[in-house]
Amino acid sequence: MLKQGIAAISSSLSKGEISSVEITQAYLDQISRHNNDLNAYITVTAEQALAQAATADKIRSAGNAGVFTGVPIAHKDIFCTTGVKTSCGSRMLDNFIAPYNATVVEKLLASGAVMLGKTNMDEFAMGSSNETSYYGPVKNPWNRSLVPGGSSGGSAAAVAGHLCPAATATDTGGSIRQPASFCGLTGIKPTYGRVSRWGMIAFASSLDQAGTLTHSAEDSAIMLNIMAGFDPKDSTSVDLPVPDYCATLNKPLAGLRIGIPRQHFAEGLKPEVETQIRAALHEFEKLGATIKEISLENNHYSVAAYYVIAPAEASANLARYDGVRFGYRCAKPVDLEDLYKRSRAEGFGAEVKRRIMVGTYALSAGYYDAYYIKAQKVRRLIKNDFERALNEVDVIMGPTSPHTAFPLGSKTKDPVAMYLEDIYTIAVNLAGLPGISIPAGLVNGLPIGLQIVGRDFDEAKLLNIAHMFQQATDWHKQTPGA
């Protein structure tokens, strides 16, 4: 049972084969056995989970259960949860008990989902390896000497290590898709504005988007059905109807036009990864799709533009952590400036401080045009590339990451090398488009991901394509040590 996803657990619950309390307890036992080792959770909410599960069982026996009633999940510790520590992976918020639920949390709670706990993450979601967390690095369940990817590394390790069947996550530059690739999971970053950002701690507000990490596209569809939709509390939430993502999962792919960007198969891509990705593309041809080479000319500049825009937005968003209203405060401040400066210096880790400084510099007098405005112009060119390509093809496919998971500690001394991790994913955030990573093979026993990018609000199509691939292959069923 513990190797199942949402759909299978939901079906067992509805058949009465297992109760929510039983499955919740089984996951809590799994967490107490393996979390010391994987470090996937920052907080485990055992008591609350069992109470929620008992309520769910009552709702079910009264005949009022929905698909999610009693299914346990975990939340990335970036989502505010009433009465529960919400740390964002930072010492700054180590003492922060959220006074409200994020909209995503509220919606899942209302659907009857049981929260097992809050997952580890890179501090303020700034990282691609889950090594910047104040709570220590997360280990990859496939090989504990490797990173799980980041920033949603705790959510990815928890799902891949079967410490929960599915988890929420967020993606600002690749933080759902790259951990999905490294841990053999399905990870979807919906279109910007599709899922509410309210109560999700802000990193870069024009790029941040909530999504899911699951074992299958079907599970993602079930979860996104609950999470997506307009929220008046998020001023950039988009007011468009949400389709039933499960209804179109089985649509045949005949006639699907796939574009493969030349720039995603260029220098830097590991040949073994390319072989697997090409094999996956061939699988789509067998399903009736056609493949055409396309060009995303400015993709090469996406990391550069992102590392102006994201730090600039972060430097503004993180100005709120001042040691006055909530969060960490230094000991014995001599005056107000000392209070601000030492609280922030001691509360933030090295990578967060680095990005705040880069952003502050890019926005400072004399450099604003050369950095910030220039990056926004490049952002438009990157978006134009996608628009042009998506006029000719229905979706764009390529590798999610140039390689498999890398060893813990191997990139922590070189921030730029870490930033280049997101070379295939980052442009998608700049353009606001939806993207999904699905398991597409193993290289030396480690998973690799295929990224599929669609037009605005085409999540249903991405999930349909991913699901049909998962009906034809079993890469998504591979598990660590299995």
Next chain:
Amino acid sequence: MAIELKDVENIAHLARLQLSPAEQQEAQNSINNILHMIDQMQAIDTAGVEPLAHAYEASQRLREDVVTEHDQRDVLLALAPNADRGLFLVPKVLE
């Protein structure tokens, strides 16, 4: 563009971050490496391109001017590192 140690001091002050001399040195090196990577984008001709601040160029939505928040004063004050009688306390600002 490269930054000097005095620039690091200024940026750290603007960002209200207290850095030790060793941290300033490390920040100078790593920020210069990052700026070097960022400077790649200077190679693109962006003449006549309008900056894009937001993927959908959405304008801020306005809502009706009605009260939507309920009173959470005590809950929020309880989160403060130092609060008393409804006030957030900080070191003395005026002598």
